[in-house]
Amino acid sequence: MPSTQRSISRRQVLSLATGGTALVAAPGLFSGAAFAQEKYPSRPIKLIAPWPAGGSSDGVMRAFADSASKTLGVPVIIENKPGVGGTLGAAAMVGAAPDGYTLTQLPLGIYRLPHMQKMPFDPVADLTHIVCLTGYTFGIACTADAPFKTLKDMVAYAKANPGQLEYGHTGTGTTPHLAIEEFSEKAGIRLNPVPFKGSAEIMQAILGGHIRMMSGTTEFAPHVQSGKLRLLATLGSQRNKAFPDVPTVKESGWDTISESPFGIGGPKGMDPAVVKVLHDAFKKTLDDAKVQETLDKFFQPVIYMNSADYQAYGERTFKAEKATIERLGLAKKG
Structure with missing residues (x-):
């Protein structure tokens, strides 16, 4: 069949399919590629940071968002949802x-709070764990003019003034809150907790x-370095490299890590397939000099886990947090 006739036949077919309105079909219109799924990602991605x-x-x-955007080829937009x-x-x-x-970011509290109060999600069944990237370093700091200079001094002061020493934390049930409550229980002191929505408010x-x-x-950290605050102890298993002279809580005599x-x-x-694209893009951010600079600024180590390992970590942690909450007597009723 001559090419002109083939073209006319194509028009006729499309005309019938569109109620008589003739359309000119581009070559390859009906190829498999024309019906292929939309390439991921093809539009901006929302990444929730659940802090102020x-x-x-x-x-x-x-x-992380800025760096991943370069690899993914679309903006990764942060949305803050504190509380x-x-x-x-x-x-x-x-x-x-x-x-x-x-x-969303997956902070440790998502595995803990469902054991303390009714929550609208199950951290294992309702989430896909994509990649673990880093972790927080926690510490106990006080004002420079506080009437104590070491953690042991603070414990002695708290015992002499039960319930009179207040401390800020990032919300009921968060790690900074429960770590101090566990420490207080072991130290035999009673502090006055004051919840905030995030570190900036504290x-x-x-x-x-x-x-x-x-x-x-x-x-x-910068306020400790400038002398406005005093760091009493860190809560990790080892001393923080930025503050080598500051002991951990465990080193100070109380087994809280x-x-x-x-x-x-x-x-x-x-x-x-989408999980893999995201995993690979965010893993690559760990090689970005600007990301590493930011992690160093906030004294956060690289803690990488792939999707399978991160999912397994979530399952283990959910069970471990249940045991911690029950030991502290904070489990929800009913």
């Missing part, structure tokens, strides 16, 4: 489309003289 803007967590998440101990991101995954366009309060002590992430890996997750039921 301006804090250390927000800064780290923005560094409820950093669990609002995980809660937002319930009912979200598992298409890879809505993601820093404003302690630098403004509204609280005398805090338990939180290393956002306190608190370390907190975190990464990126999404809704349940995500396509494994």
